[in-house]
Amino acid sequence: MGIDIFRTQLEKIDNRILKFLNLRMKLAQEIGEKKKSCGYPILDTYREDRYLKNLKAINRGPLRDNNLEGIYREIFSSSRSQQGGVKIGCPESHFLSCLLASLFRFGSSSIFVPISMHYTQARDGKEPEVDIIVISIPFLLKKLQEDRSFLVSFLPSFSLGGEIDLSPIVSSQSVDNPYFFFQKHAIPKENADSVNTVFLLGGMLPHETLLWIESQKGKVLYSNVDAKNPKNSFYLCKKTAKEPDKESIEYLWEKFTDNKGWIILIGSYPV
Amino acid sequence: MGIDIFRTQLEKIDNRILKFLNLRMKLAQEIGEKKKSCGYPILDTYREDRYLKNLKAINRGPLRDNNLEGIYREIFSSSRSQQGGVKIGCPESHFLSCLLASLFRFGSSSIFVPISMHYTQARDGKEPEVDIIVISIPFLLKKLQEDRSFLVSFLPSFSLGGEIDLSPIVSSQSVDNPYFFFQKHAIPKENADSVNTVFLLGGMLPHETLLWIESQKGKVLYSNVDAKNPKNSFYLCKKTAKEPDKESIEYLWEKFTDNKGWIILIGSYPV
Numbered sequence: 001m002g003i004d005i006f007r008t009q010l011e012k013i014d015n016r017i018l019k020f021l022n023l024r025m026k027l028a029q030e031i032g033e034k035k036k037s038c039g040y041p042i043l044d045t046y047r048e049d050r051y052l053k054n055l056k057a058i059n060r061g062p063l064r065d066n067n068l069e070g071i072y073r074e075i076f077s078s079s080r081s082q083q084g085g086v087k088i089g090c091p092e093s094h095f096l097s098c099l100l101a102s103l104f105r106f107g108s109s110s111i112f113v114p115i116s117m118h119y120t121q122a123r124d125g126k127e128p129e130v131d132i133i134v135i136s137i138p139f140l141l142k143k144l145q146e147d148r149s150f151l152v153s154f155l156p157s158f159s160l161g162g163e164i165d166l167s168p169i170v171s172s173q174s175v176d177n178p179y180f181f182f183q184k185h186a187i188p189k190e191n192a193d194s195v196n197t198v199f200l201l202g203g204m205l206p207h208e209t210l211l212w213i214e215s216q217k218g219k220v221l222y223s224n225v226d227a228k229n230p231k232n233s234f235y236l237c238k239k240t241a242k243e244p245d246k247e248s249i250e251y252l253w254e255k256f257t258d259n260k261g262w263i264i265l266i267g268s269y270p271v
Numbered sequence: 272m273g274i275d276i277f278r279t280q281l282e283k284i285d286n287r288i289l290k291f292l293n294l295r296m297k298l299a300q301e302i303g304e305k306k307k308s309c310g311y312p313i314l315d316t317y318r319e320d321r322y323l324k325n326l327k328a329i330n331r332g333p334l335r336d337n338n339l340e341g342i343y344r345e346i347f348s349s350s351r352s353q354q355g356g357v358k359i360g361c362p363e364s365h366f367l368s369c370l371l372a373s374l375f376r377f378g379s380s381s382i383f384v385p386i387s388m389h390y391t392q393a394r395d396g397k398e399p400e401v402d403i404i405v406i407s408i409p410f411l412l413k414k415l416q417e418d419r420s421f422l423v424s425f426l427p428s429f430s431l432g433g434e435i436d437l438s439p440i441v442s443s444q445s446v447d448n449p450y451f452f453f454q455k456h457a458i459p460k461e462n463a464d465s466v467n468t469v470f471l472l473g474g475m476l477p478h479e480t481l482l483w484i485e486s487q488k489g490k491v492l493y494s495n496v497d498a499k500n501p502k503n504s505f506y507l508c509k510k511t512a513k514e515p516d517k518e519s520i521e522y523l524w525e526k527f528t529d530n531k532g533w534i535i536l537i538g539s540y541p542v
Contacts, residue, residue, distance in 0.1 A: 030277055034277065040274075062353060170370065
């Protein structure tokens with residue numbers, strides 16, 4: 001009995017939320033028309049992320065930040081759906097895990113499709129007909145092992161959009177982490193506070209290399225150290241800088257082009 | 272330029288949504304206290320589903336029903352999180368796919384844990400310390416093949432809560448579908464409009480059996496027909512009835528206890 005009184009209040013609140021959600025969707029449609037006429041892409045993760053950051057800043061609770069994020073992930077997803085929707089491709093050989101990462105990052109109102117990403121596609125110049133591609137580290141490493149120019153040859157018009165970190169929902173032992181997404185329409189990085197550059201380092205690396213990366217606000221995201229054959233070791237790294245810093249990447253490049261090591265630039269994205 | 276005007280309106284709407292979300296969370300806390308003192312469980316999927324159905328009925332759009340569902344999945348999840356949260360177990364041998372189904376059904380503000388579900392657990396009377404267990408069909412079939420009394424011996428205090436259908440986000444070829452969830456606190460079925468009963472039929476089934484199931488508002492969810500050895504065939508079925516219909520299940524039971532076929536009752540849940 002006591003609970004029922006609360007439930008009536010709950011219904012009143014939800015009626016208001018529903019009203020404002022519908023207003024938001026109407027507005028999303030109008031913004032969608034504008035975007036279309038200006039040639040802007042439907043998805044702008046950088047803008048969404050900043051917008052969410054502002055919402056968190058004004059949030060007084062008791063709604064928690066991670067809950068706010070979960071709800072707005074779906075509100076953004078629904079808004080995009082009003083503008084035509086976003087198509088997300090997941091490699092069919094790692095479909096389940098990439099689908100999980102996609103759902104967690106882009107919400108359930110997206111369109112998820114398995115994509116083959118076979119060599120014949122690249123050879124024939126056929127890129128996947130999707131807006132976003134979500135890739136797991138095992139898939140990325142497999143592809144880079146097959147062909148170090150994988151990103152350029154398979155996805156010439158896609159560029160790194162960001163990372164997807166599943167650790168808020170599961171411990172790192174249970175899933176490969178992080179995932180990366182690549183998007184068809186690159187976001188301009190000019191207005192960004194800082195930029196994350198992701199690269200893969202491999203081969204016979206002197207110990208000071210990793211120390212240098214750490215001293216440069218860098219972080220090793222994933223490593224595969226082969227003690228028996230150090231040539232096969234590799235490190236997936238991320239470096240945060242105020243602006244795109246070609247210099248330090250070039251420094252690394254020079255450091256590793258003497259056939260003892262190698263470096264592959266995955267891309268960079270604004271944060 | 273034109274877009275920026277819309278964006279100011281968007282911020283105003285989101286400020287209101289945020290305000291009402293916080294009011295909802297405060298109320299969820301109070302309802303949580305009440306639930307606690309009355310011994311009610313935090314999660315009541317039947318009530319949530321009915322509540323969502325009502326919201327859809329009063330929704331005038333343009334927010335689409337599946338989008339409303341996606342947003343409210345996260346609002347419900349956040350509200351439960353205010354009440355202490357719900358712990359969801361996924362079998363570690365089928366972790367990724369069950370996690371995907373859990374995320375899609377219970378939202379991201381849940382706690383997801385891998386559970387072993389080994390024989391030693393059942394032998395020692397140790398049930399998983401979770402509120403919900405999400406199970407894929409391959410896992411369920413594997414366990415039932417090992418031990419036909421799997422559900423009773425492994426999960427004595429859990430009962431079938433419902434199905435999870437991933438087809439809204441992916442085509443049925445890409446993932447096993449549906450999934451099932453079992454919950455620790457069974458929901459009373461008395462007030463339900465109707466009840467779904469799920470059962471597994473196997474063995475040498477005469478053709479008219481499946482016809483009979485279909486004539487009884489039944490549906491084959493999943494089948495494995497072994498033409499070479501019909502004894503190994505099985506059918507996962509669902510039957511919808513106005514109220515728990517023991518009679519028809521007993522009729523099926525009688526029909527299949529002559530050693531040509533068998534039947535396992537998975538459970539029933541209100542719809």
